[in-house]
Structure formats: structure tokens, C-alpha cells
Amino acid sequence: MPRRSVSSTVRRGLTFWRRSVQARVVASTVLLSAIVVGVVGWFLLQQTRDGLVDARVDRAVAEATDETNQARTRLAALPGTDDDVSTQLRQLADPILQRAEVRGFSVVLAGPVTEEPIDVASAGARYSTDLDLDSVPASLSAHFTESLDPAWTFTTMRYVDDADRPEIAGVAVASAIQLPADGKYYTLYYLFPMQQEEDTLALVSRALLTAGGLLLVLVAGLTWLVTRQVVTPIRMARRTAERLAAGHLEERMWVRGHDDIARLATSFNQMASSLQRQIRQLEELSRVQRRFTSDVSHELRTPLTTVRMAGDVLHDARNEFDPVTARAAELLQTELDRFEGLLSDLLEISRFDAGAAALELDDINLIDVAHRVVDITRGLAEQRGMTVTVQALREPVLAEADTRRVERIVRNLVSNAIDHADSGPIVVLVNGDDHAAAIAVRDHGVGLAPGEAALVFNRFWRADPARARTSGGTGLGLAISLEDTHLHGGWLQAWGQPGQGAQFRLTLPRRAGQPLRHSPIPLVPDDVEAL
Template identity: 70%
Template sequence: MASRSLPDAVRRGLTFWRRSIQARVVASTVVLSAAVVSVVGWFLLQQTREGLLDHRVDAVVAEANNETMEARRRLVAAPGIDLDYSSQQLDLVEPIIQRGQTRGFSVVLAGPVGDSGARIADGGAKYTSGLDTSSVPVALERRFDEAAPTAWTYTRIRSVDQSTGAEEDRPGIVVGSQVRLPSDGQTYTLYYLFPLDDERETLALVTRALLTAGVLLLVLVAGLTWLVTRQVVTPIRLARRVAERLAAGQLQERLKVSGDDDLARLATSFNQMASSLQRQIRQLEELSRVQRRFVSDVSHELRTPLTTVRMAGDVLHDARRAFDPATARAAELLQVELDRFETLLADLLEISRFDAGAAVLETDDVNLVDVAHRIVDATRALAAQRDVRVLVDAPDHPCLCEADVRRVERILRNLVTNAIDHAEGDDVVIRVAGDTHAAAIAVRDHGVGLAAGESSMVFNRFWRADPARARTSGGTGLGLSIALEDTHLHGGWLQAWGRPGEGAQFRLTLPRRAGGALRQSPLPLVPADAPETVA
């Protein structure tokens, strides 16, 4: 259960991170502050550590020198008849060991100097009970293979607690200095091993204090950053909500202005912009309403005189054989232009219904294969006039979808007549295909094609790729615009592809079920014989 909820939590966290500038500012400030605090803390710890160690080194070297000086004074004061060097070694080291046990340091007496290759680990040294003599570094031993002044180094002091038997391994400092025994006249080395327990505890205390202070500082910085960014982000969020309401059509929404700072002036400017947009949008809506009403009224008002003119034109057209050639030709031209005028009025009325939002669908199960064949039959005369063949490439089984058959036929008729008009004598192919979610029809011609950028402009009202080109199919310039509106009414896609000299292809994609969502089309927009596909 937790593993399934983890991706959702991560996704919600990433979404919050992308959308919240306040979270990003606080996080980045905390990260940078943490980096600065870490560097400063590390520097302070290093300085504290070096200071503690330097002070401890000075202290232990001074104490070791004092012990050595005291040992030398005792050796000078020893009776001359005492020639037992072993006893003299014990008399020398035992008092120092006893003082070391009370003062917290250990002692090793090694030597004599001059024993080639002899080391403390070989045995014979006198040392504090429980101490591991390997605590004295070999490098320091080699330094005292011959007479040398006092020297020191860091080491690890290993010992065994006499009361508990527990082994201990602590950092420490070892100081070496030499004394000469009167009994045998040879020089021996005294090693003093001082633990750094106090310094380690002090450094741990300082580290904990710095960590605590750093965490508290980061929390304080995060809180201050959150408060500061909140003062800036809150008005921005309010502006975003108001902008979303404005975009949703609530043009009366405004920002609340308080104060006289930069954000208040921004809110004032935003409100002025919203008021200006509201006025302009209302003006455009009124203008659009007037235009729609004008188109609708003109279209309706023209139908009556057009009917009268049509009746007179029909009479003249029927009697043209009795006229002289010029008058007969004029009657034929009048009939053609009246047909085009009626088509234009019908298209204008249809456009006005789309603009007014009054267009509705009357859906039924439509077989796109049958629609394609009907459109081929309907445009056969125009195709023959242009010496173009219109072919259908469709499956043997029906390709059904829920649609308004009248509008689908109008879309396809517009696409086919447009293809015939631009085919330049080549074949026009209608392809039909379908899948589980969508059905599609593609109309392919091999004529003049479309230049770059024209595939999106071709659906604009009264747009023409070549204004000087004559319309041979009697089009009004609104056919593709109406086809696009019909497609949108179905919730489908109407797309165009073209290349200059390579022809064009228009693809209509409709959902199988009315109101269904489209994800992809069963037919490619770029035809299989296009240069980029073949390459």
C-alpha cells in the first residue's frame, strides 16, 4: 500500500515544488545558509582544535622537561657508590610513574642509547603498568637512537584498565627526552605519554554547541525567509486567482489595493489593465454581435429579392435560345452567378449560426465508406469537367461513427471539390480508415500544394493561396471554414498538409462515439508518397 502511494506523494511534492516560488526561495536560502554555516563552523572547529592542541603541546612539553630536570637532579645527588644500574633505573622511573598516575600521564624508560636496532617492543623497558609500549611511535624511537634534544609527536595511547580489564585506545601526545645514568655512564630515553581526553571533550562540546547554533540559525533563516517571501508571494497569488477569474469571463474581478508600496501600485496597474480589457472585450462583443446580426439580417433580407431575381433569371435562361448570342451568353452567366450567390447566402447563414452558437448536431450511425462513394458520385461532373479521376481507397467492411451525416457530407464535399479544383489533372484519392476510438477520411491530391505556413491559414474565411487564381468550382471562400466549424462541432480534427508542387492532403478525424476524446488518428497526416516519408 505504501509503495503504491509513494509515487503519488512524490508527484504531489514535485508539483508543489514547481508551482511554489515561496518553497523554492526558502529551500534555496536554507541550502545556501547551510553551506555558509558549514564552512564557518568547520573553520571555527579547525581553529579551536589547533588552539587546544598547541596549548596542550606547550603544557606537556614543559611538564616533561620539568620531570626530566627533576630526574637529572636526583641522579646527580645519588651516592657515587651505587653502581647497580638496574636499581638506579628503578629509582629513576618509579617516582615519575607514580606522579604520572596522579597527573594522568604514562612513562616509558628505554635504552640505553647505542644498542643497534634495539626497540622498546624487544623488551627490557620500564613503563607504567597496563600501558601498551607500542604506543610510542617507532619514528620517535629512531630519533633517539643517538643523543638528541627533547622531541614530541602525536600518537594513539593503548592501555588496559587495571580495574576493569577493558582496553583503551585514545589520542595523545608522546614527549621524549634523555637522561644519563651515573651507574653505567650510558644515556636512556624517557617517554612521557599524555592523553588528550580533556581536549577531545572540549572539542566535542564546542562541536555540539556549533551544531545546535547552526540548526537554530537555519530554522531562524527559514522562518524569516518564509515570512519575507510570504509578503511578496501572497499578492502574486491573489493576482493569479483574479487573472484566472478574468480568463474565465468574470470581467468584474479586481485586486484589493492597500498601501502605497510597489505591490500596491502593481495592483492598481493590474486593475487599470483589467478595466481596459473589460471595456475592449465588451466593445468587441458588441461589434461581433452587431456583425452577426448584420450578416444574419442581410442574408435573410436578400433571400426575397434573390428569389425574385432567380425566377426572372430562370425565365431568361429557359428562353436563351431565342436571343441573339450575346444576350444568350449573358443569360447563362446570370444563371451561374445566381447559383453562386445562393450558395454564398447559404454559407453566410451557416456561418452566422456558428457565430451565434446556434448550430446543433443530429447524430446517427454514419458509414464513412458510403459517404465517400456518395460524394464521388456527386462531384463526378465537376471531376469530368476538370479531367480528374476521384478514387476511393476504403476497407470492405463499414467504417461507422456517431455523427451528423449532413455535416459530414458537407465537410467531405468541400474537401473533394477543393482537391479537384487544385489537382491540375492528377487523380484525387479518398482514403477511409478506423480504429477502436476514431474514424478518419483523408483527401489527397497531387496538384499545386501548399507553401510553408499555409496549412493553418487555409481554413481562414475567404483566404486564398493565390488571389489571382480563379475559382472553377463555384466556391465562395467559406467552404473550408464551415468544414472546420462542423468538425469542431463533432469534437474532431480537420488538418491539412501540403508541399509546393507535391500536392496536399486534408484529414478529417471523428470520434467513434459522440463526445468521445481523440488521442490519435487512424490515418497519417503526411501521406505515404510524400517526399519526406519516402526518404
């Protein structure tokens, strides 16, 4: 399989694992069940093995003891002379070998016992013909150099006549018996195979393995069904919530039964109905507010025009009035200019609220826009004793944008900086790259308190209500600038610290519709003192 296909399969598997609660619950349950089944199965297998082995050892020792007792009885009935040693050995071994062949165990007769361990293979032993004498454990031969008591141990039985016959675990029982012919002790080794016990243990192992596998499959199936009953309503709730978030406020969950899931669905539907009602009330209130703002702005145009004409007449004739009346005419003209600007801003905001704002895109150079704005605001800056300069970090800085709207954004930012810069120069930074273009306005005024950077673009919001507006702004400039920026698909962000001034940054994509991922100008100025 290609590496890319394997990687894709792994990613899909990991995604499914992260997203599926049901899969994780089933896997965890099966894993824990497998551990429990494995431990229990191992314990049962050990108990079974120990029981089979103990039972086989008891039977082997009992049978070997019985055979030895019978052999002693037969020997006791024979005359004991030195010339009859071989005859007595044969009379001792033959009956046992015959019964061993019938009953399925092996016998080895070796001896006599000496102070050194007997090498069974070289001791002239009599034994079952198919048995390999290496099957007799050396530990049993060494036992009789110290004691003549019976002993037993485990062994591995090997055979010489059948090459296909496997090695078999067995029990070796040894007894010492005295031969009347010479008065010496000879050893009888009884080797009992444990083939039947091994077969039984293998059968039990297969049964446990099969039962454990079936049990795990059953546990997995039951867990899947149980979790499905819980997860399915949750998935329905998720899909319903996604559709609600997408604006389909009429979506509801199905309610079945009276259990906890049904009560959850009922509560979810009640919550959705409450949200739908409140959202519609807010939409209606917002629509009425936008309509009121638009209607009032339009209705005020006509009387404002009339008042403007009368104010212009009075302002032109102010030199003929006494000082108090002339000053009143000048104030009237100033407030009329501000009022007209407020109406223009309200109309612009209403167009944004109604979704009627549109872009007139063109390729513009942001450096030229910055210089035009600086020229327009130079008089206002000189009144405050400030200087506004442009620093182009790259030239040209091109972007596909609406010239009028971008110029209005920059003008609002520069005017806002002039209003709040108590001293120090105001710098307009311009920079760009292959994906984005940016303008930043840096002032060294009062700055922004923590949390105010997120509020500064709200309508009619002011950081210091007691602070006079030098530029005569309406309080809607930054809000309109933010709407203009969103219309371009750009960013308008603010940074500030008390006593260190503020910086506002406008970032636009080089091409309309392209997503923004970064800005060519850092939001935090390079000249900020490290705290």
C-alpha cells in the first residue's frame, strides 16, 4: 500500500477516534474486559493445571507404590541364592513390564544401589523397550545414594522407536527394592506420561480462549448498543445546535418517551424557543432602531439645509454685527458643520446596518493615501503643535481597495491620534508584502487602559468623556472605520498602554477576497519600553 494512502488512513482513523465518543467507550470497555477476562482465564487455567498435575502425581505415586508392594510380595516367596540373581531380576521385572505396557506407563529396573549415583544406561537395566533411558532423571538416581525412601519428580519422557512421537511431560516415581538372591537393593523407576493431562489442559485452554473471545464480542456489541442509545440523542442535539447556529431557528429535537434523554430534548427545545423569541425581538428592535436612525437622518436633511442657508447668511455678515452676535454666528456655523457631519455618519452607519454598502475597488498605493491624509490634517496638527510624518518601510505598497473608504479610515485614525496625543510626534507607518498591506498610526498620548482596546471601536464610546475633541468628531469615526475594514475583509486593531501612547493598525489583503493570515506591521510598536 502506498505511504500516502497509509498516512491518509491513519489520519482518518485518528480523526474518527477523537470525534467518536462511542468508539472510545467501546474500545475502553473491550480493553478493560479483555484484561479482566485474561486475568480470570489465566487464574482458572492455573487452577486447572495444578489440579490435573496434582491428581496425576497422586495416581502415579499410588500406582507405583502398589506395583512395588506386589513385587516385594512375589520376591518374598522366592528362594534366595546367589546363583538365582538374574532369575529373580527377570521374575521381578517381567510382570511389571507387562502390566506397564497394558496400562500405558514405562518401567526401568537398575542396580544394585551403590554409594555413587547409578548410570541407568550402563547398569544393565531392564526397561520398556520403546523408552529412551535419558528419560530417567539423574536427581532420582542421586537420591538413593543418601536414602532408600521412595521419591518422585517431574521428567520429560523420550522414545526411541517412534521418531514422530513427541516428547511428553511425565511423572517419574522411584522405589528401592531388596533382592533376596544377593541382599542388595535395586531401583525401580516408574515413568507415567501426562499426555492425557496435556490434552485436557489444551482443551480447557481452547475453551477458555473461545469463550473469552465470544464474551469480548458480546461485551463490544452490548456496549455499542448501550452507548448508541445515549450518543444518538447527543448527536441529534449537536446537529440541531449546528443548524440553529447557522440561522435555522425553527429546528427542534424529537422528543420520545419520558426518560432523562427525553427531558433533555424537551429542555433543549424550550431553550431553542426562548432563544428564537429573544433573537427575533432583538432583530425587530435592531430593525426599528436602524429604520429610526435612517428616517431621522433623512428627515433632518431638509431643516438642516434651511438652517444651513440661514447660518451661511449670518456667517457671511458677521463683520457687521457686534462682537457678541458675530461670535454667535461663528459658533452657529461650527456646530452646523458638526451636525452635518453627524448626519452623514449616521446615514453611513445605517447603510452598513442595512447591508447596502458596496466597494468600488481599484489598485491603490497606500503611501499616496497616507500622504494625502497627512496633508489634509496638517492644519489641525499644527494647531496642537504636533507633527505628523509618514514612514514608508517599502515602496510602493499596493492593494486592491476602495480609495474613498481607505482614505476615510486613515483620516479617522490620524484625527483620533491628534485628539489624544498630548505631545510628541505622530507617525504613520506603511508597509506591505506579497499577501497584505498595512498602515499603522502611532501616537505618544494618554494611551489606552487594559480592556479599552476592545471597546474603542464601539459607537459613541470615549475613553475619557471629559476630554474635548479637537477635531470635532461625532464619536462614530472608528465604528465606521471598522465597518469599512470588514467590508474589505481586513483587520483594524488597536494597542495602547497608559503613558506610552497607542497604535492603530489597518491591514488589508493585497487582492480582494484573499484571506488574511498576518500583518506586515507589528501591532505593538518597537519603541515600547519593556516592562
